[in-house]
Amino acid sequence: MIIKLERVRVQSRRAEEAINITPKVDDIVEKSGVKNGVVNVMTCHTSSGLLVTEGIPCLEEDILTHFSRLLPEDEDYHHRRYLDFDGRMGFNAESHLKSILGGIQCTFPIENGKVVRGSRQTIYFMEYDGPLERVYLVQVLGE
């Protein structure tokens, strides 16, 4: 049994952004030595996400636009207060809620050393409160 965990840094460049991380995940799996198993990908942040959809710009835009429609910036959020443990205001409730809505992780099977996924499936790191340098985890398990 092989278990490998990799921490990957990604720099978002906009306030909200869908970043295709599929090639990076593929690469980590192929270099892991695991022939058959699973790969789990997870963001380490509660105002970002991970999701899987078709890898085309119109959908990237639709996801961000409609998440913002469902969770507008100007809603009445309890999170808008001083957070003494952070030394700053919590004013990004909508970012946290988008993270919950879109999810924070995904899992794919590995077969013959490669990630198995549908031909349209693309893995996105979702930035909801950027720009920031973020970290996501890629854990490969198998043999």
Add this chain to the structure above:
Amino acid sequence: MTIDFHTHPVLIREFAEKYPNYVRVAREVFNIGNNFQPLETFFLQMDVAGIEKAVLLPIACARARQDAVSSNEQVAELCGMSGRFIGFASVDPMMPGAPKELESAITSLGLKGLKLDAALQDFDLNDPRVFGIYEVAAALEIPVLVHTGMSWAPGTPLEQGQPLLLEKAIRRFSNLHFVLAHWGWPWVWDAAALALKYPNVFLDTSCLYYDGPKEFIQFVFSKQIPTTLIERSLRNQVVFGSNYPRVEIKNMVRALKSLSLTEGCLEKIFSTNAERLLGVRQ
């Protein structure tokens, strides 16, 4: 040129890796829990907010808090790394060498202003030694940004942030530009009155103490203080400040732009007034 007149370089990862006390100061003295970020994030935060340059503010609080919140040398180092930064100096007025240190920070390190925070630095704003520092600042023709209002830093007494404590200095040094940080919140009318009465007083917009940026700014600058006070009377004495990284610059820009201020007034707040203070525009 759009300028953020109030930022603190306390979460820069390159410095966290380079300077041993940098992390402790961020966590325990400045009191901020966010992740350290590469310098690139600072520029990207400015980019998404439409801000071209940022004033970096250190706080010389080593006597009171063991370490400074960024040193003058660190600020100068950052300015050397990017022309987008405008560095201010900070000195401890209670230290005998402070006047010379300030002069050196301006003439040798190339810093462009002075930052003081009586609460965090633990001094009396009306101590004669502070006036000695103002004399040097006036001779150097640099602006002085003074913390006023509430501070989130632990152990800082609220009363030392009262804007009216500065009136004596403002009157005596009428040729020195004072920038009252955070608009003196919660004493916003005191700060506004000082600016109304004294043309050498400027106010920065970096106040956010509850609710979201837009809610807070709209309440303070339309309910507590009428927006027309800024538009009609103080339009030449207000500068944009975010207080990044306590709040992202984009959020404070958006909040300020949500006020019913004219484009001409916003141009002064985001650009012209800061340029005049920094001597890049007459």
